Amino acid sequence: MTDMKVNLGGLELASPVVTASGTFGYGFEYLGAVDYSKIGAVTAKGICLEAWPGNPMPRHCEVPGGLVNAIGLQGTGVEHFLKYTVPWFRQQVKGVPVIANIWGRSVEEYAEVAARMGDVVDAIEMNVSCPNVKAGGHTFGQDPKVLEEVVAAVRKSTKLPLVVKLAPNVPSVVPYVRACEDAGADALSLINTLPAMVIDIERRKPVLANKTGGLSGRGIHPAAVKLVYDAHVASKLPILAMGGVAEAKDAIEFLLAGATAVAVGTATFSDPGTAGAVYDGIADYCERHEFSAVAELTGNLLV
């Protein structure tokens, strides 16, 4: 039996496979179609201070190898999240940690949302890289100085394990990784979606009402592996890797590139059993290659 436990910057996970923010609602929506015993944690949909309506329709477009979305962080706000959403999840699904994904329109808002989380959730993932909301998120992940400031502010306002979700569309991820280290982050998550656009040539209009969106799904996986590898080479911070994981092989690539845990996102839409199958496949791989613990895979790349 492989030891499947991992520690993501202080967050103890019974499985290295978690769900990615925005693809798994608030954790309970897939009840009945998902085996939670193989899911290390659920990452909830992005939350900010107030209720946020999100973008106009259409919000998504299927493309070869993936999905372009511009949902725009629709959400109920932190108060509703803490008072109703998390308690409902805890009641429905026992023993699975919750990672709250937070965003804000200012440094102060980020810090306040994080502070409000108290110890109701098990960890915080900061979204500083959503490409779909101009007012928030995106800008904080595109300048290492600004990133350091916002991460430091959130660090001061929470004792929870703090994960920072980085943008993929930067010349080098290294300055952003350093900024997170310097600001006291406990872990990194990457990658967020890649900025993308789809055009309806008959109407000569963008398909998405937001004009542009973020690309996720299988097609982005090799790009994500490269960025995870870059981040791991640059830093000792544990990494939660996401981007196109659809089968165990994809997750194992991430682990070998330097990730401590992996998140399944878009693949859940076609098969809600993906996270469970990825868990089984990682365990099989460890047995086949005689690793007694999945943690031994992290960065265990022969180069």
Add this chain to the structure above:
Amino acid sequence: MVNEVCKVLEHVDIGSGYRQIVFDAPQIAAGAQPGQFVHVRVPGLEASALRRPFSIFNAEGGKLELLYKTVGRGTAALNAVKPGDDVSVMGPLGHGFPLKCDGAALLVGGGFGVAPLYFLARRLLESQSRPTSLVLFVGGRTKADLLALDRFAALGVEVRAATNDGSAGVKGLVTDPLDDELVRIRAEGGKFELFACGPDPMLKAVALRATGTGMKGWISMDRHMVCGVGACYACIQKTVRGNSRCCIEGPVFAAADLVWE
């Protein structure tokens, strides 16, 4: 809600691009309510392709029946599925139609929008509090777009049709015979509820007739969906409560709750 591997029992071409598929789906069929839908992983599409949502045409005796039109890549791939094939079907999903009706039940369907209305008609007619009467108003561009009329006839449902080209029923819109009936019922001081599924302009026209007369209307919205379970927030319909998810707060909405753009 379950994710069930279902064996295809029948899959027939019923003409003009419409098809009917029957699954052996004991778990889904047992829990299904009219107006709910299933989310189908279409074999033949790449494994990572999104599922496709379909209204439940009928659920009875462990069998799940869908009625669909080939409109794109997903439905085109579904055409190739054969009896005996296994298909991953998630459901039943969403909120369906209420099964109590005060007064006459007026069902309004456009094209393959009649799909959930057959299941609804059957359940309304079986219910303890049967509506005082039940009429299906059905519209399409041409006669070939009027689907499953034999099935409605077998239930004893009165059907009034309208086609754009006059090849069946009255020439015009489905709201033409509907309006005649609304005038008749209201002249007698009767009550009715409207149940509709079809293209957006038809749904809006029906919803406005419900809100305009102060009667109840139940409108099944059709939106492209991603997760089908309320997790991703891609299939939004504007309502008085804000941006509501078609897949979980709908697909059936109260007419009075809908906000039309």
